[in-house]
Amino acid sequence: MEPFNQPDLSVHLGKVQLANPVLTASGTCGYSMELRDFVDLTRLGGFITKSITLEPRPGNPPQRTCETHSGMLNAIGLANVGLELFCEEKIPLLQRLPVPVFVNVAGKTIEEYVAVASRLYGLEPVRGLELNVSCPNVREGGMTFGKDPRLLAELVRAVRKACPDTLLIVKLTPNVTDITLLARAAVDAGADVLSLVNTFTGMAIDIETRKPVLGNRVGGLSGPAIKPIALYLVHQVYQAVAKPAGIPLIGLGGITCSHDALEFILAGATAVSVGTAVLVRPSCLVQIIDGIQTYLIRYRCKKVTEIIGSLQ
Amino acid sequence: MEPFNQPDLSVHLGKVQLANPVLTASGTCGYSMELRDFVDLTRLGGFITKSITLEPRPGNPPQRTCETHSGMLNAIGLANVGLELFCEEKIPLLQRLPVPVFVNVAGKTIEEYVAVASRLYGLEPVRGLELNVSCPNVREGGMTFGKDPRLLAELVRAVRKACPDTLLIVKLTPNVTDITLLARAAVDAGADVLSLVNTFTGMAIDIETRKPVLGNRVGGLSGPAIKPIALYLVHQVYQAVAKPAGIPLIGLGGITCSHDALEFILAGATAVSVGTAVLVRPSCLVQIIDGIQTYLIRYRCKKVTEIIGSLQ
Amino acid sequence: MGNSIGQTPKMPRRGEFTARVADQIHLGDGNNSLLLALAGQPADCLAQAKAGQFIQVACRDLNDFRQTDPLLRRPFSIAGISKNYQQLRPHSDAKPAGFEGLFLEIIYRVLGPGTAWLSRQKAGDSINLLGPLGNGFSLPGDPNEKVILIGGGVGLPPLYFLADQLSQAGFTNLLGFAGARTKSHFETAANLAKLPSDPLIPAAVLEPFARSKTDAILATEDRSIGFPGSIVQALEMFLQKRSDWNQARIYTCGPKGMLKAVADLARRHNLAGQVCMENYMSCGIGLCQSCVVAVKTAAAEPDGTAGKYKLVCSNGPVFDMEKIIWD
Amino acid sequence: MGNSIGQTPKMPRRGEFTARVADQIHLGDGNNSLLLALAGQPADCLAQAKAGQFIQVACRDLNDFRQTDPLLRRPFSIAGISKNYQQLRPHSDAKPAGFEGLFLEIIYRVLGPGTAWLSRQKAGDSINLLGPLGNGFSLPGDPNEKVILIGGGVGLPPLYFLADQLSQAGFTNLLGFAGARTKSHFETAANLAKLPSDPLIPAAVLEPFARSKTDAILATEDRSIGFPGSIVQALEMFLQKRSDWNQARIYTCGPKGMLKAVADLARRHNLAGQVCMENYMSCGIGLCQSCVVAVKTAAAEPDGTAGKYKLVCSNGPVFDMEKIIWD
């Protein structure tokens, strides 16, 4: 039993229960050990790893990030240790984390996604997979899947088949005309959860050198700048797809404080991820959890689930 | 002859010459008289009016705008005096403006666009029309045209036919998967100039009332927050469509200073429009012109046209 | 000091100015009074400002193009204007050194990032503003008319300025009604020693009114001082007792709920008056069409507001009370 | 004062802290020295910081969620740490009142919005930081070794701190090489009276080196003071003249071009050394993979950098000179 006045913050992503709705975003929180000196990771609702690919990837040439007004561009290029090293060195560290862990998976081909997903399938402590079909920074980032409902459905079906009872999260790109088409395709093909949004394709130019600032020329925009657009897309997908289908959403894009997180929850997100803001202040993750709790107490809500999608 | 060290700032939008590449953006600069106490309008490269519709429109219920991080949402709803009152009361005022004037036109149907365009066709001082096919805030804002290449082509052909030798600018929406398809459709159908971008659909929620902040629920995001995305889209359209077709672009989205304007010009914009920044400081228009001039002098460029699209 | 860009040679009606902070003092309840100094000829148009007009203040350094949050300016009513420092700061001994020209006061409450930034500005710092904006109050034709100025919280500053201007125009029958949440709002501005035991007896209790010989009645919602309750209730009871004020002209500014209550009271008592509206503004100069308020008019207007909407920033912020549609 | 969140009970290696500005002084050439005070036990981990480590400074009020531009923290090398105020401010008479605990100095140049914000902070203001971050310099095993510290511009501060630590560790053969664009860079820090007529003769001219008994040679690119030209040229000529320094260990920090030139010189002279790299950083703590630098290694690394890239923020900022691939 919860003590008096302590609202129940727990939520479910499919069959996985989170102690609270606050997750890390993929690619901004490393493999968790990088964060532990700055934030109490045991407080998290869950942890989502950096994207893992079949082979190790050095990533794009520098400059890889660049600050913009209330935002940043990144073109990391899915730099990661690759599946094998991940299993060998990062999985044991992640096992020590007493919160649900979700591994974000990226690939060039369906076969690659399936290979990574199958290897991780059933591995402790992996409680689910998040398919990154929306990285704007590498041809292999899955963006082709993320923009074409037919391809996306094919991919999701293939991974679903390889991992019949894993929690399957599909992370959508905002760079499309109608995100609900992609959302529906993913759900129909077997996704348990949708997360949105990934970054917006953007660019910055150095007017002195007349070259793009980023080594990769273009990058993905994240941070507070994009919050209004991300929030609208979550609202749209909730109304058109998630609510009717009973599919939980993970909302993200520019969240820095509990106020932002609550906007996403009111719009229909069951959980939220925090990316760029963690780069600035890891402890914001805990502040967001505390702020949600304070809000629920202020409005005498017994459970956070009461307010999910409660936008009038 | 230009005096020594004074670079030539003039550019051409089709057959219309501008003294410099800096224009106002539609909807943020009224009908010009609102601005004259705050900025020397005679310095402008050109003036683009607020969208005009066939009938007067009161606009959306308030709250109509809301600040976001380094940006703002607006859902004005194309509030305007309507075509007749515009011709009667605003045209005479615009005639006093010694710079090229472009009228932005919006409508629900092709017939409405054609009706407004035909009435303005040949009218002094109108030097061209900008078709708003991308307002996210009203069903009648033309967004359906802006997202469907086939419909867009139909619209542009109809207006082109009604106004055979007017300068026809088509203003594109960024809320699409592949903006180059729309750009190409507009150009093939007879657009002389493309302007991009209009606002990004977005939302803000008041967590205390649990209602959207805007009376219209959703609005369009503008300002510095969107600059990286807008710049990328201009770059993309320049490379894929404008450069090969020899079509000038008007770049806009988040420009507040000459540095921003130069990024757009390097990316391929022949001219730039300034919207949200004018709401904050009308005199920024002149500062941007001066800043471009200083840059050209610093790099010993004789003409601004030398640097258009010169991104390496 | 002041600069305005692209002005015609004749005196501009309004413009963009760089003011310097002359001083800033903390009033009660999170309110500050900021005194801006403007030197040079361009500031002349500000000297002509009318009560009810406002300025749009950039609450960041506009010349630092790398920092754009908070993006938009913030509107503040002019609380007082004078070439004489002492008039706006009667309790200060001497004008701060180095400031000449025109002094302009705003009184604001720290709420969010804009006002937080303002509160950090110190004497000598530069602040960019647009002004004077909007249309001010129109004074009654006859200086013998009785005038009631009723405001709540940060709605009071334009009424202080109005009292100044009415007093300068020869009006002597002025009465201020000042409401606040709690007494600390009046902490520095009220002379509580002069507070009469009957809260409905006007007295020279509120300094910014008293400087223009305007007696005032105070009310606090938490009943900590003055009339216990809303200032509109106080006015209602005052009018019941004092039939000699039954023909008074009413000027008001404050939160929307209060304005509606005042308009209601005025209608019931058959009093004419004007209201100074606040509204969410993005530009303050008629460009963006954000700041609409519904007014009783049918036909499309030539100013860009078609049908029922008027722009608070350009058609207002002062409107005749009975014109507003309170929803 | 200091607070760190989610720490295990034992002393944390590093954390998030709220420091207070003890004082800030203007050095020459747009450079400032900011002295931060940290009180309480959590600051202990900062007391253990090694030269070459850095802090990530939030150049805005992180608690004001309504203002997020500039978004990212800014990295600054630690220029000195001491519980003794006088050690870092030898010319000040007394410690500013109200500051106890640990003092941490950063020296920075005002360039953009972040450093502009920093330069506006005054004694008593709060600043949020993460630290100490990265890996510092490793000292030579034998305190009799000769050590050359060569830096340019804002690359000098970590070398000042290194000189402190070498000196505390008993090293006595220390020599500083300090380069700058122009003499005003050294305005307040140099004792120009002591400048020898031959610019290649080391002397106690530069205060932050002199405080740890480290003589220095100065160079300015505009030839306004010291050796006329780059500081690397000065070192080259010094080594030609002084064969007794031909086995010196070299530590360097500064702009990339300078570091490359130093590494080149070290290779030619067969000298070992370490370089403290700067790079564009978004997090400073190994999360974002922004700050990669190419190093001579073939296999994938377990730290997330596969193949040729290392993270400056976590694998560095100090690297063995010969490992870096200079492009």
Ligand SMILES: Cc1cc2nc3c(=O)[nH]c(=O)nc-3n(C[C@H](O)[C@H](O)[C@H](O)COP(=O)(O)OP(=O)(O)OC[C@H]3O[C@@H](n4cnc5c(N)ncnc54)[C@H](O)[C@@H]3O)c2cc1C
């Ligand atoms: C004509 C006019 C005159 C005003 N005069 C005064 C005055 O003399 N003294 C004073 O303290 N305040 C005055 N205000 C209100 C003042 O503009 C807001 O308090 C200020 O903009 C808040 O900015 P912020 O960044 O501190 O807070 P924010 O966090 O931006 O806003 C805090 C609250 O104020 C509301 N608000 C924000 N911006 C505006 C805006 N532009 N207009 C109205 N409400 C807004 C928000 O909805 C929010 O509820 C006036 C407003 C108008 C329109």
Ligand SMILES: Cc1cc2nc3c(=O)[nH]c(=O)nc-3n(C[C@H](O)[C@H](O)[C@H](O)COP(=O)(O)OP(=O)(O)OC[C@H]3O[C@@H](n4cnc5c(N)ncnc54)[C@H](O)[C@@H]3O)c2cc1C
């Ligand atoms: C490990 C490390 C230690 C540093 N130590 C010092 C120091 O002791 N003193 C000092 O003055 N400076 C130091 N710097 C550089 C300092 O971080 C930048 O000068 C500062 O971030 C500029 O911020 P700004 O907002 O003022 O300027 P901006 O306008 O953001 O930047 C101005 C210039 O600095 C570059 N820059 C911006 N951000 C960074 C960044 N995060 N890292 C590197 N370069 C950047 C930009 O590309 C631009 O050219 C250090 C950098 C690193 C990586």
Ligand SMILES: Cc1cc2nc3c(=O)[nH]c(=O)nc-3n(C[C@H](O)[C@H](O)[C@H](O)COP(=O)(O)O)c2cc1C
């Ligand atoms: C530096 C950086 C690296 C990222 N790497 C990944 C990644 O590997 N996989 C992925 O799915 N998303 C990645 N993202 C996207 C984030 O997970 C998130 O979707 C996006 O940044 C928007 O959220 P935010 O505004 O909270 O950062 C990355 C974002 C940033 C800023």
Ligand SMILES: Cc1cc2nc3c(=O)[nH]c(=O)nc-3n(C[C@H](O)[C@H](O)[C@H](O)COP(=O)(O)O)c2cc1C
């Ligand atoms: C308040 C407001 C009103 C606008 N009204 C119109 C309009 O009527 N027609 C139009 O084509 N665009 C309109 N826009 C979009 C702008 O012209 C511009 O495309 C957009 O704001 C991006 O540029 P910016 O970031 O410089 O503002 C409006 C934008 C704002 C902020």
Ligand code: FES
């Ligand atoms: S605030 Fe922009 S029109 Fe009134």
Ligand code: FES
């Ligand atoms: S700066 Fe983020 S990993 Fe180094």
